[in-house]
Amino acid sequence: MQYVKIKDVIVEQIDAGMLAPRQKLPSERKLAESFNTTRVTLREALSLLEADGKIYREDRRGWFISPEPIRYDPTQTLNFTNMALAQNRVPKTELMMAKALLANKQASLLLGLKPFSDVYQIDRVRYLEDRPVVYVTNYVRPEWFPNLLTFDLSQSLTDIYRDHFAVEYQTVRYRITTSSLLGHMAQALRATSGTPAMVVERINYNQQGELIDCGIEYWRHDAICIESLAKLTVAR
Template identity: 45%
Template sequence: MRAPVHEDASRTVTAIYRTLEEQIVRGLLPPSARLPAERQLSELFATTRITLREALGQLESQGLIYREERRGWFVSPPRVVYNPLVRSHFHAMVTEQGRVPSTELLSARLIPANSSVCELLALPALTGVYQIRRTRRIDGRLVLYVEHYLTPAFFPGLLDNDLTHSLTDLYAQKYGIHYGRVRFDIRPTALQAEAALALKVATGSLALHITRLKRDQRGQLIDCDLEFWRHDAIHVSVDVPD
């Protein structure tokens, strides 16, 4: 008696997953390598596109491959290690791990703070804040979309500066401001349209959402960052000292 169709499809999904996983782990499909087109893969495994996509989706959820809109599927590069306890910034963190960072400025403007930002920065209603929107790459790959919200009183003339480099360094060099206490909130999420568009992925793609709320050396709330990382690009690791 022939097995039900759904059981056959499940076996095929498992076979595709294991084949691609093995070739990725053994380096036959190296980091950043582009996979063959879905049509070619479905022909290779003698299956339908629907079954193939289920297997690819499972590989994506494990962080082994990723998809870019209109470009196809790629093998995920190694993750960068992110330690919230280390006082650093994106460019320094990535460079120290032997990778190449870059930042693109999407927009920088003064806007009325929305209710969430007012709550985070303890601001009254209808307060203006600087909003800086940026994307960041590692080895040329888009991995992070971030929105920075800053209290203008601490940073006069900030928008006239080059905002493609470290804001941490800019704060220290131009304003004499250094970070004191920093609060991190980390949770998994699905990307909404704006962040997904910036990262060139489908809306609803998996991501890691990190909110960083920062005080200066005098304990004053100065800014907050809303970071949206591709889930396969980052490994959060915290080594708590004795």
């Protein structure tokens, strides 16, 4: 199959360093001409490369070589900024929305709230080297953080909780699934609608085991690698 051969050639060029991270590929027309193939066949090859996390597409801008994904360890308590800095990456956070509202179905389910409960919703986009890689929605129980919306919410919620409210995460429950980027999330991440996404759902508990907030992270799937070390207890 020609599209598999094309994919393998591009992978070899990436692995050999001939194509650098974040480098823009030539247009689909030029690539098709260089491989003496049709654009339909070329797109099949590009789709395979995207699925493998080798390249990513930005809406109206074209295809780019994917950088190394950030290593995401659920057992670590590092916030996004510190996690990125520890891996020699350049992080940035952009606040999209922060407001008090009545809990929607998703917030009520994740936080165990009764109907018509108050909640804070905080939406942010996180960047690595100026590339938007994850859209995060946090739902926060306001009784724990009465004036939270007055703070600079482009900063770490973990740090704000600890420094201003003496509240720290003690237990985190994770759920990891796959999905697609659609609508405003796709637009914020400069993705085309339907781009694959990895979804990391976090439900967070404080030192007393009380549920305080949750977060839903929609990652571009090529930008994240879930990696952890588990110490097993041997049954005797």
